[in-house]
Amino acid sequence: MEQTLSIIKPDAVAKNVVGKILSRFEDAGLRIAATKKMQLSKADAEAFYAVHAERPFFGDLVEFMISGPVVVTVLEGDNAMAKNRDLMGATNPKEAEAGTIRADFAESIDANAVHGSDSVENANIEINFFFAQKEIC
Ligand code: IDP
Secondary structure, eight states: OOOEEEEEEEEHHHHTHHHHHHHHHHHTTTTEEEEEEEEOHHHHHOOOOOOGSSSSTTHHHHHHHHHEEEEEEOOOOOOTHHHHHHHHHHOOGGGOTTTSHHHHHSSSSOOOOOESSSHHHHHHHHHHHHGGGGOOO
């Protein structure tokens, strides 16, 4: 069964829409294999987004990701990675299709409500970044 990593970002946690977002995953047939709320450290955020280290928005992205708690979740199901990306919508909420999480809950490209792994390979790396195997059911 395929797994992917979701992060509900600080803007959506602050808006108190964690349950609404998790329901969208369940309504689409994905199962929650693990989930936890946590406050990322600067080192956590820098390491997680290391692939973007050279991008001009990297500093702002790291500051945003540590601006409040996040909810990290392992989602499981058929085509979990692609299904989660479809549910999320485009990176820029102004371009996100109606009915997607970002269209409904995100403010801007900086504060865009959710992260989702963009390949099955990255999903495995990202899941191992946040969870021990014994935490995933
Ligand atoms: P994704 O989250 O849709 O996979 P990525 O390209 O992997 O998008 O970028 C990671 C995150 O970096 C985005 O979710 C967004 O918050 C931020 N980001 C991406 N591009 C920009 C930009 O051009 N300006 C500001 N922030 C950006």
